[in-house]
Amino acid sequence: MKIHINQPVTVHGLGKRANNEDNLFPPPGAATTGDTLFMVCDGVGGSEKGEIASDLACQSVSAYYQRHRIAVSDDAAVHNAIAFARAEIERYGRDNPGSQGMATTLTLLHLHERGATVAHIGDSRVYHVRNRQVRWCTRDHSYVNDLVKAGVITEEQALTHPRRNVIMRALQGGDPDTQADIHHITDLTAGDYFFLCSDGILESVDENALLEILSARISDDAKMERVRKLCEQFSxxxxxAYLVPIHWVEIPVVELLPSEPDTRKVDAKTVPASKSAGMNVWIIFAVLMFSSGMYFWHHRKPQPVKPKPVPVVVTKDSVIALHPVKPSKSAKPGKQKSHSKKDKKMR
Known part of the structure; x- marks a missing residue:
């Protein structure tokens, strides 16, 4: 398939923080309808070096995709790209001791000929939205989400839990055991949206509000402006966030018939089964017609009239025997029964 998108739209703000540790790829204002790779990363910890970790993640993963010309994201390609980013973060930490311990969340969306591939680490999210419904979304690697899955607290309680900002996974140098969750989507259609966001968006825009905004009959720029205003007020x-609208999906059509007739001579042994079956039907039909004609002709042929017996007169004096009388030329044959073609059904 070939996926065509409308112009991607971003929101990128400080909130009430002095330093912005979020990063995204492509950078704000750089995305076009020809882009296929999108990322949102939220830096954490490390002497306020989280913005470096998130920036390195965006730069390293995108560079890996470009360098290796990854057209389709399978699991191995995603894991290798993230491993490359982890190595770059670790290298930076060795060269800059004050940045040791820095880490970042990661969300990734790659559109390709087989559909869409989504990967994530941490509590930044990716939503797949269609017709006012969330078709699918990532699940946070967070402390409160583990409590929700265990049935300890509800999703409503998780929103105000004192440890709601504690994450259980992050992309960090020297931590090869931390892996991304990867999800592949093949069901895509015109009008779908992908929405990538950091947790700062979710402080102001919950799932219901997001669906209401994305379903509004306004431009995508206006939709993201609504998101921005809510975040500036409450986050x-x-x-x-990145909003990636699917414009249309081109599905290749397989050509079932050749574009030009095949004029090659075909040996009897190579005749396709369907053609052979058709020829056999015509042969059987011809034989039946011939047999019917012969039967009809045979029963219409005049038959010789058997001579009538001559009476024998017996007297006491003598016996007189008369010779059989020859059939008259004017004698007509008896009426014969014939079968019309209408009496038979051809199968």
Whole structure:
């Protein structure tokens, strides 16, 4: 398939923080309808070096995709790209001791000929939205989400839990055991949206509000402007999001018939089964017609009239025997029964 998108739209703000540790790829204002790779990363910890970790993640993963010309994202390609980013973060930490311990969340969306591939680490999210419904979304690698899955607290309680900002996974140098969750989507159609966001967006825009905004009959720019205004009013954290609208999806059509007739001579042994079956039907039909004609002709042929017996007169004096009388030329044959073609059904 070939996926065509409308112009991607971003929101990228400080919130009530002095430093913005969120980063995204492509950078704000750089995305075009020809882009296929999108990322949102939210830096954490490390002597306020989180913005470096998130920036390195965006730069390293995108560079890996470009360098290796990854056209389709399978699991191995995603894991290798993230491993490359982890190595770059670790290298930076070795060269800059004050940045040791820095880490970042990661969300990734790659559109390709087989559909869409989504990967994530941490509590930044990716939503797949269609017709006012969330078709699918990532699940946070967070402390409160683990409590929700265990049935300890509800999703409503998680929103105000004191440890709601504690994450259980992050992309960090020297931590090869941390892996991304990867999801592949093949069901895509015109009008779908992908929405990538950091947790600062979710402080102000919950799932219901997001669906209401995306279903509004306004431009995509106007939709993201609504998101921005809500975040500026209510978010304490940095807020970053990418809106990727699916314009249409081109599905290749397989040509079933050749574009030009095949004029090659075909040997009897190579005649396709369907053609052979058709020829056999015509042969059987011809034989039946011939047999019917012969039967009809045979029963219409005049038959010789058997001679009538001559009476024998017996007297006491003598016996007189008369010779059989020859059939008259004017004698007509008896009426014969014939079968019309209408009496038979051809199968």
């Amino acid at each position: 304490n954290d940095n807020f970053t």
